[in-house]
Amino acid sequence: MSKRIVIALGGNALGSTAAEQLALVSKTAKAIVDLIAEGNEVVIAHGNGPQVGMINLGLSTAAEAGAIKADMPFPECGAMSEGYIGYHLQQAIGNELTARGIRKPVATIVTQTVVSQDDPAFQNPTKPVGAFYDKETADRIAAEKGYTMVEDAGRGYRQVVPSPKPFDIVEAESIKALFNAGHVVIAVGGGGIPVVRKDGKLCGTPAVIDKDFGSELLAELLDADVLVILTAVEQVAINFNKPDQKGLDDLTPAQAKVYMDENQFAKGSMLPKVQAAVKFAESKAGRTALITLLEKAKDGIEGKTGTRVHQ
Numbered sequence: 001m002s003k004r005i006v007i008a009l010g011g012n013a014l015g016s017t018a019a020e021q022l023a024l025v026s027k028t029a030k031a032i033v034d035l036i037a038e039g040n041e042v043v044i045a046h047g048n049g050p051q052v053g054m055i056n057l058g059l060s061t062a063a064e065a066g067a068i069k070a071d072m073p074f075p076e077c078g079a080m081s082e083g084y085i086g087y088h089l090q091q092a093i094g095n096e097l098t099a100r101g102i103r104k105p106v107a108t109i110v111t112q113t114v115v116s117q118d119d120p121a122f123q124n125p126t127k128p129v130g131a132f133y134d135k136e137t138a139d140r141i142a143a144e145k146g147y148t149m150v151e152d153a154g155r156g157y158r159q160v161v162p163s164p165k166p167f168d169i170v171e172a173e174s175i176k177a178l179f180n181a182g183h184v185v186i187a188v189g190g191g192g193i194p195v196v197r198k199d200g201k202l203c204g205t206p207a208v209i210d211k212d213f214g215s216e217l218l219a220e221l222l223d224a225d226v227l228v229i230l231t232a233v234e235q236v237a238i239n240f241n242k243p244d245q246k247g248l249d250d251l252t253p254a255q256a257k258v259y260m261d262e263n264q265f266a267k268g269s270m271l272p273k274v275q276a277a278v279k280f281a282e283s284k285a286g287r288t289a290l291i292t293l294l295e296k297a298k299d300g301i302e303g304k305t306g307t308r309v310h311q
């Protein structure tokens with residue numbers, strides 16, 4: 001049976017250079033078009049942590065060298081990352097659809113996501129962006145640029161920026177109109193460009209939204225049946241990276257919360273995915289969130305693998 005699906009693509013679907021990203025998205029496009037070919041309606045959201053950090057640091061370095069007049073603020077870097085990643089995805093998905101003889105328009109919507117200026121996240125930067133560094137390089141960049149750097153899940157040091165919770169998507173009606181008209185839509189890239197409402201106007205704010213939360217909000221607004229969070233592991237596990245690691249198949253929101261209370265899911269990596277999955281599953285009976293590998297998306301939706309959270 002055809003389903004309404006919001007797919008959240010993790011960093012492993014994108015790589016860290018333009019050439020790498022272009023090569024990887026052709027693989028990503030195959031997995032997405034497999035779902036479309038089965039008759040599902042699909043919206044694609046994606047992360048932007050490495051890309052938004054790279055754009056910001058690159059342009060800040062260019063400004064210091066006098067090559068450009070000023071730093072590029074984070075909301076504008078977020079917008080650039082949506083265009084850059086959206087371009088590659090829409091081209092690759094379009095090429096794959098054409099190769100399979102499927103006629104469907106594909107488009108990216110540069111998306112703004114509303115956050116609250118009072119969100120405590122603005123006082124406590126937690127979202128890792130940009131490249132991974134060794135401690136010495138991280139300390140040097142922190143001193144030169146005034147960045148906050150933290151160790152990221154055993155993978156090296158990264159800059160962290162505020163990551164407020166999203167509560168509205170400005171372009172939701174446009175995304176819905178294209179989705180309902182049968183278009184393949186790429187939206188809410190990097191969780192969306194964070195904006196606040198000030199005196200009745202929207203205004204960009206320096207932060208990076210977690211794409212798992214942005215995608216979850218989009219899935220609710222589109223009344224999706226399934227939220228698919230694609231990442232680098234086939235299943236969410238308890239006792240992760242320990243000899244007694246155990247993959248999880250089906251979870252109720254209540255069971256997931258017990259594991260969250262036991263700190264089974266790492267902050268900034270698996271925890272936001274499980275939190276987003278729980279929120280989606282709780283939002284309406286019949287909704288399922290799936291966390292799995294890109295290559296396993298189709299099998300996961302068919303219930304053959306992955307971790308599914310549902311009531």
Ligand SMILES: Nc1ncnc2c1ncn2[C@@H]1O[C@H](COP(=O)(O)OP(=O)(O)O)[C@@H](O)[C@H]1O
Nearest residue numbers: 010011231232233236237240264265266269270
């Ligand atoms: N309990 C867990 N079960 C499975 N993976 C976990 C767990 N805790 C942490 N992880 C790690 O979280 C990673 C996914 O988070 P991350 O790399 O931030 O995702 P993204 O794909 O969105 O970039 C997995 O590749 C895995 O290394």
Ligand SMILES: NC(=O)OP(=O)(O)O
Nearest residue numbers: 047048049190210211
């Ligand atoms: N914005 C965001 O969540 O990006 P990553 O998934 O790349 O961390």
